[in-house]
Amino acid sequence: MARIIGALASSHIPSIGNAISNGKQEDAYWKPFFDGYKPVLQWLDKEKPDVAIVLYNDHGLNFFLNNLPTFAVGAAAEYITKDEGWGLPVFPPYKGYPEMSWHLIESLIEQEFDIAMCQEMAMDHAFINPMRLFWPTENPPAIKTIPVAINTVQFPLPRPARCYALGKAIGNAVASWPTDEKVVVIGTGGMSHQLDGERAGFINKKFDEMCMQALLNDPEKLAKFSSLELVREAGAQGAEIIMWLAARGALHGRVSQIHSSYHIPISNTAAGVLALANH
C-alpha cells in the first residue's frame, strides 16, 4: 500500500513567485525566508516522494462565486496554470495522477466527505508557489500531483475540525491505494495575515507559534477553533491555516518535526514553513 511519508506546510504569498523568477533568493529581504526551506529540500531530496496531495485555496482563478465548492478534488491528467490578473508568470502544466485521484474521490465519498470532482482545474499561486519552493530545480517537477481545494473565499468556511477530519480521511484513502508509492501531503497558505479592512497588516506571532506547536503535538487543539476565531487570532486570510491542519490530519503515525521556519514579514504576511515526518 501507498505510504504517507510526511506533511509539508508553506505560505504561498504571491510575491514569492516573482522573487523566484527574478532570482532574489540571496537578496537581504528574501534570504531568511528562502534559507528556511533548505532543510526541507534536503529531506525531500533524500525521501523522493512519488505523489504530492496539495491542499490549497483557490483565489478566484478556477472557481468563481457562481459555483463554489467547499472541498474539491482534482482528477485531471494535468493541471494548467493561468493568468491570475496581476502579472504572475504562467507555467507549463503540473502532472496529475487521475487513477489515484479517483481512488481518493471514491474513498472520500465512502467516508462521507461529499467533495466536488474536477477533471479540469487551473492552479493559482496557492498551488504553484509552494511547488516551486519545495521543488526549486525543475518547474514543473516530475512528481505527480493531486490538488484538493478548500474554500477560504466565501463564508461560511469549512470548520477547522472538518478540515482536520478531511485530512484524516485522505490518510485513510492513501493507505488503501495498492502501490508502494511514497506520498507527501502539502498544506498551503498562512500564516497570520490580513489584507483587507482597517486591520490590514495584522500579524500575530504568538498565535502562529502556538499553531506550529499544536500542529506537531496537539492538532486537536487547533481543530477546536471556529473559523471566526481563526480570523480574529490569525487575521482574515490567516484562516488559511486550515490547509495546514488538513495536511496534518493525514498523518496517522507517530509524528516528528523535520524542520520549521518562521519569518515576519514577507509582503503583508508572517511566512512559515513546517515539515513533519510520519513514522
Add this chain to the structure above:
Amino acid sequence: MIAASPVQQITPQLIPGTYIFDGRMAMKGYNLNRMCYSFNSADNRKKFKAFPEAYCHSYHLTREQVHAVTDLDVLRMLQLGGNIYYLAKLTGIYGMTVQDLGAQQTGLSLDEFRAMLASQA
C-alpha cells in the same frame, strides 16, 4: 467532541476592522466581484482601463460601486460587497501591491505601513 455551533459565540462584528465575506456581502457584491473575476483576462483588463465606467456599467454595478471602483477606494469596495481576493485583480491593473492596499486602508504612508509590519516580528 467540539462544542455545538462555535460560530455563534463570536460574531463578525466582534472582529474590529475586518469584513467577513458572508452570504449577505457576497450577494451585495456579486456583480462587483464578477467584474473583477473578468480581470483574469488581459484583454478585459485592457478594455476596463480604456473605459472604466463603461466597463463597470456592463457588469451592472451600482452607482456607489462605480464610484468606489473609479476612486480605487478599497474600504468602500469592501463595504459594498467586494472580496479582497477579487479586488486585488482590479487594483493590480494599476500596479498596486497588497502593501499599497494596506497603507491605503490603514491611512498610513507606504513606509509607515511597512514599518508597522516589520514591528510585529
